[in-house]
Amino acid sequence: MLGLLASRAGDVVHIEEIIDAVWGSAVPRTAVNGVHTYVAGLRRAIEPGRGSRESGGLLISSGGGYSLRLPQEQIDAHVFAQLHANASRLRAEGEVRGALDALERALPLWHGEAFANIPGPFAAMERTRLQELRLAATEEWADGLLSLGRHAEVVVLLADLVAKEPLREKLRWLLMMALYRSGRRADALTLYRRTQDLLRDELGIEPGPELRALHEQMLGGHLDTTGTALNAPVPPTDAGELPADRWTPVRPAQLPPLTRGFLGRGTERARLSRLVADDGARRRTTMALITGAPGVGKSALALHVASDLADDFPDGQLFLDLCGTSPERAPLSAREALAQLLRSLAVDESAIPDDLPGRTALYRSLLYGKRVLFVLDDAYDAEQLRPLIPQGPACVLITSRWRHSGLVARDGAYRVELAPLSPEESVDLLAYLAPSRCVREEPETVERITRLCGHLPLALRVVAEALTTRPGTTLSQLAQALDEGAMEWLDVVRDAAASLRSAFSRSYRALPADVAQMFRLLGLYDGLVITDDVAATLAACSRTRARRLLDSLAEAHLLMELGEGCFRFHELIGVYAAERAERDEPAPSVDAALARSLQSYGKGRRPLRPMVQSSSKAHHLAGHDMR
Known part of the structure; x- marks a missing residue:
């Protein structure tokens, strides 16, 4: 927990984020109390003179979480990252000696493995991330030493490291070059043969093109004692690099147009911008999940934030629909998604590897160190997403209907949950989109309309379009139509992307069979608050299984x-659940659920509806078909 707070020093880390980071998916019932206990122990350790009733100055409680008020200059991981970033900048400017000086101050900050022997998903993720940074810095240092003719030092530096990281081809390329330049050609060739045997035995592959090219130049005597060749090789990335005739760098600009009348979400926009700025200062990738119910405006928020930040990412902006809930096609696999992204980066089709590891390695190599912004829309699961996250100062905005707790816990993603608009924002949106109607002159009727729309932006936009195109329909008639059949009325003919029923249906169809049945049975329930006890009665299962569903x-x-084991439907999703129960749940199952509910009614539970009201009627108002 100290490592988590130190990695975000100065920021408030919410209790939910701490729980995700420390326990991941194996959250004990006592997790919240455990967090409080850890905080108390940390305070005793880092502020031993603090009284039990004193607020303290280092570890403070704030906004539902905790913040470690420690200057980042006192955190060695931050200092290391800053020195590494300075070295990369100096190297790009041709200041090799200045870059080496920065790296020689950065690398001695390490004392063993980061987060060694510390359990939990956050520690595992940080251990991997920091080790990767350390290896990258070491490779840059070795490359700089070679450029200054300090070959023997590189041999000493890399000999042990190659043994510890045997599959990292860049380290082996550097060591081969250092051996050759030190007059040890035979040792360099022996190292290549051992590398070839290792890669064949462990992975069933051959060395990459850079290692093979270096080996051939050494065999043919095409390198002089300084390592200079007619076609001088350059250190490879882990994946190797594409030949120049197979890839021409481009600056993609793929963001779709912004939604007209985007209102609210100021808090979420500000938070996302702040997170990106903080990570950018540390030259690390920002991965932000924007999650929420269908129709709540996830994609619109992601695109507006991307537009806000576009100038900060001069190497390009990419957009990809991952089809997580598409009615027309299955979700993209990571392999398919990488192929689309590589094409967007102007990689020739013939140069795209066929396998997922090859595509991932090529993709990350092309984007290493690039300031690129991504919007990955409608994500399905973590397996689809993880290969798409590049390393370095990139920003990845992901929208999804699922929470993806594993990405938060294991991969350090930020999560922004979108709720429906406030009543005031809902009225503002209607007034903006339907300016010709006197929305503000009938506040009670408009409040009823926005409530029946559940304050969902998509539903409000459908209503606003109807107000604009059907001038003969009064606000009162519209409210009555919504009250009698909101789901039918909010369907948009011949445009599934704008239809609320279609939006809900895509989420429903993606549910496993047992979860989908629970959704239908809950649609029969007439109460406002759903508990695991209620769900267990409806589905005739144990409370433990009910809670899982x-x-x-x-x-x-x-x-x-709602907390404390209580749940409720969003208004329109509850209507849709009742509709699915009527259409999909067999009559015997409904009758059995009704009987169980009536049997429990005497114990204080609210019964099922005696009859599910159909929402599949056509409504005609003022001579118009209101569907």
């Missing part, structure tokens, strides 16, 4: 979690 629906944002 409820958690799965909350993960998909088809239920809203």
